[in-house]
Amino acid sequence: MKIENEATSFKVATGFKRSKRGSFTLRLTSMIDMFTILLVFLLKSYSAEGQIVTVSKDLRLPESTSELAPKVTSVISVTSEWVLLDGRPVEKIENILSTNNLLIEKLHDSLVRLRAITEGIGGISDQMKGFQGQISIQGDKEITFDLLKRIMLTCGQVGYNNMLLTVMQKG
Numbered sequence: 001m002k003i004e005n006e007a008t009s010f011k012v013a014t015g016f017k018r019s020k021r022g023s024f025t026l027r028l029t030s031m032i033d034m035f036t037i038l039l040v041f042l043l044k045s046y047s048a049e050g051q052i053v054t055v056s057k058d059l060r061l062p063e064s065t066s067e068l069a070p071k072v073t074s075v076i077s078v079t080s081e082w083v084l085l086d087g088r089p090v091e092k093i094e095n096i097l098s099t100n101n102l103l104i105e106k107l108h109d110s111l112v113r114l115r116a117i118t119e120g121i122g123g124i125s126d127q128m129k130g131f132q133g134q135i136s137i138q139g140d141k142e143i144t145f146d147l148l149k150r151i152m153l154t155c156g157q158v159g160y161n162n163m164l165l166t167v168m169q170k171g
């Protein structure tokens with residue numbers, strides 16, 4: 001016996017009357033409470049994870065067994081063509097290496113501006129610590145010592161004496 005040949009019948013409940021009141025109230029309080037709890041949970045879990053270091057695609061960082069977590073600082077990235085400060089190009093590497101001057105003028109000027117901004121923010125806010133003299137240097141593992149020495153000397157001249165070298169964790 002096939003299902004198509006069977007007759008189907010529907011029974012409608014009698015005696016049920018729907019009330020036709022025009023008032024309908026939406027209770028948003030519990031939904032807002034739920035979203036607030038979710039938001040607080042996500043913010044707490046995000047801030048507990050620490051800083052995520054973004055590395056340029058053309059950089060191969062050296063490996064290290066260091067287990068220190070990265071700190072939140074400004075970043076000098078040294079790619080194959082450019083020296084970048086917080087992702088903005090500062091000077092071409094060929095221009096740096098073509099001079100005998102150990103101080104990188106454009107990087108020096110950019111770091112002086114960054115220090116002034118940091119000190120200004122620290123003076124306004126009680127929660128901000130102001131200028132700490134910390135900066136991270138990201139460089140390819142094939143970077144020359146001469147270029148690294150020039151970058152570190154320029155950072156030291158501006159007062160960024162606590163230099164952190166960004167590495168990949170080995171293992």
